[in-house]
Amino acid sequence: MASNKMGFDNDKYLKMQSEHIRKRIAQFGDKLYLEFGGKLFDDFHASRVLPGFKPDSKLQMLLQLKDEAEIVIVINSADIEKNKIRGDLGITYDVEVIRLFNIFTDMGLYVSSVVLTQYNGQACADAFQRRLESLGIKVYHHYHINGYPSNPALIMSDDGFGKNDYIETSRKLVVITAPGPGSGKMATCLSQLYHEHKRNIDAGYAKFETFPIWNIPLRHPVNIAYEAATSDLNDVNMIDPFHLEAYGVTTVNYNRDVEIFPVLNAMFERISGNSPYKSPTDMGVNMAGNCIVDEDVVCEASRQEIIRRYYTALCGQKMGTVSEEEIFKLELLMNQAGVTTQDRKVVAPALEKEKDVGAPAAAMELPDGTIITGKTSNLLGAASALVLNALKHFGGIDDKSLLMSPAVIEPIQNLKVEHLGNQNPRLHTDETLLALSICATTSSDAKKAMEQISKLRGCEVHSTVILSPVDERIFKRLGVNLTCEPKYEK
Numbered sequence: 189m190a191s192n193k194m195g196f197d198n199d200k201y202l203k204m205q206s207e208h209i210r211k212r213i214a215q216f217g218d219k220l221y222l223e224f225g226g227k228l229f230d231d232f233h234a235s236r237v238l239p240g241f242k243p244d245s246k247l248q249m250l251l252q253l254k255d256e257a258e259i260v261i262v263i264n265s266a267d268i269e270k271n272k273i274r275g276d277l278g279i280t281y282d283v284e285v286i287r288l289f290n291i292f293t294d295m296g297l298y299v300s301s302v303v304l305t306q307y308n309g310q311a312c313a314d315a316f317q318r319r320l321e322s323l324g325i326k327v328y329h330h331y332h333i334n335g336y337p338s339n340p341a342l343i344m345s346d347d348g349f350g351k352n353d354y355i356e357t358s359r360k361l362v363v364i365t366a367p368g369p370g371s372g373k374m375a376t377c378l379s380q381l382y383h384e385h386k387r388n389i390d391a392g393y394a395k396f397e398t399f400p401i402w403n404i405p406l407r408h409p410v411n412i413a414y415e416a417a418t419s420d421l422n423d424v425n426m427i428d429p430f431h432l433e434a435y436g437v438t439t440v441n442y443n444r445d446v447e448i449f450p451v452l453n454a455m456f457e458r459i460s461g462n463s464p465y466k467s468p469t470d471m472g473v474n475m476a477g478n479c480i481v482d483e484d485v486v487c488e489a490s491r492q493e494i495i496r497r498y499y500t501a502l503c504g505q506k507m508g509t510v511s512e513e514e515i516f517k518l519e520l521l522m523n524q525a526g527v528t529t530q531d532r533k534v535v536a537p538a539l540e541k542e543k544d545v546g547a548p549a550a551a552m553e554l555p556d557g558t559i560i561t562g563k564t565s566n567l568l569g570a571a572s573a574l575v576l577n578a579l580k581h582f583g584g585i586d587d588k589s590l591l592m593s594p595a596v597i598e599p600i601q602n603l604k605v606e607h608l609g610n611q612n613p614r615l616h617t618d619e620t621l622l623a624l625s626i627c628a629t630t631s632s633d634a635k636k637a638m639e640q641i642s643k644l645r646g647c648e649v650h651s652t653v654i655l656s657p658v659d660e661r662i663f664k665r666l667g668v669n670l671t672c673e674p675k676y677e678k
Contacts, residue, residue, distance in 0.1 A: 198240050212394050221362050228363075229243075233417050236492075236493050238476065256359055259299045264306050265306050301326040301328055302320055349382040377393050410490045495528075499673075545564070547570075550574040553648040576620065597615060617659045646668075
């Protein structure tokens with residue numbers, strides 16, 4: 189449901205989170221390695237399920253600690269080799285590393301190095317290293333360790349972490365981040381603890397991951413939405429048994445951290461003689477659960493996210509990229525959250541419009557609950573028509589008003605079909621917005637419509653067919669939450 193209601197206090201979060209991390213730094217003598225899970229710069233999942241959470245909240249929090257923090261970016265060499273892509277941005281992990289480096293540096297944060305994990309001389313990894321070094325970025329290698337993580341004796345030896353490069357750091361807080369999961373962040377932190385101990389430096393480890401939120405119920409919609417977001421990883425939220433045994437308190441963690449905790453504990457004990465933690469929950473520093481200010485808003489936002497994830501997976505299955513098991517898991521999560529596809533308010537109007545016109549259609553829910561629809565025509569695709577209709581509504585422009593002259597649209601169609609080899613003459617959303625911007629120079633209505641574009645952010649859209657990658661990308665850039673029926677137009 190599109191809404192402007194806030195369920196999360198972002199200012200309180202920034203203050204509490206930075207204070208809590210400072211306390212954790214003080215707990216260890218010389219240095220804290222802080223593993224940053226999830227997205228550091230643009231956490232759109234968090235901003236959707238916790239309305240009020242800003243996508244760059246973690247970065248803003250880090251800026252409060254910037255004088256005592258440095259960042260190390262970790263990337264798995266195998267991911268470079270296979271051109272792994274960050275799904276939400278559509279760029280490869282190696283390009284994302286450079287993007288992150290530039291963002292952090294421009295914000296005044298100190299990025300000290302990049303670590304290539306699972307390195308074994310891959311040609312693509314070597315080429316990437318040369319590219320990084322040409323930009324003045326220091327690069328280190330970490331290697332595959334046989335028996336990781338189940339053989340602490342080997343891991344804590346010259347043949348284990350001992351063969352990894354020691355990452356030279358100069359500040360008390362070292363943030364370990366990565367372009368995505370499976371990059372080797374935790375192993376990098378542990379390897380550094382091993383090397384620091386050999387140098388008689390008292391270093392500690394902590395984990396900063398927004399989800400699952402440890403101090404809300406296991407089956408809370410926010411935590412179920414996290415499982416839906418990671419359905420491809422087979423992550424499962426669970427009660428932390430170590431925390432329950434140690435303190436008699438129920439907290440939530442996820443299976444990978446719970447499974448690896450005994451090994452981590454053994455490593456801590458081998459490194460420094462004892463472990464500072466009694467549970468995986470103890471390792472975390474996440475304060476997000478303390479900053480939820482409207483339970484109803486957060487729960488509803490999370491339930492909507494679960495439905496969106498389900499539609500995305502159905503389309504992925506149609507494209508052959510998502511397994512049937514993943515669909516089953518998401519259906520189970522929808523049952524646990526008590527939602528069906530009918531709870532997404534834009535679905536029924538879109539399908540009804542398609543039935544009425546006999547062609548693909550789309551519907552948008554605005555923040556005030558108003559539903560706008562768009563249909564396929566000779567000039568525009570349904571997504572383009574929907575965007576124009578929404579801009580008219582926001583600008584108070586007469587529905588019958590033509591925002592764009594056919595004299596502008598027809599030459600674009602001619603270019604597409606006659607010269608660029610397209611079979612579909614209808615304008616995609618990017619072409620529509622460009623045409624609108626041209627018309628805005630001579631039309632006051634078009635100019636007024638252009639001024640409304642920012643109001644599309646946060647709106648909900650459902651299309652009765654799978655949209656083209658171009659339309660999908662434009663909706664993402666506009667900040668629109670899109671779902672599609674799992675079928676193609678043709």
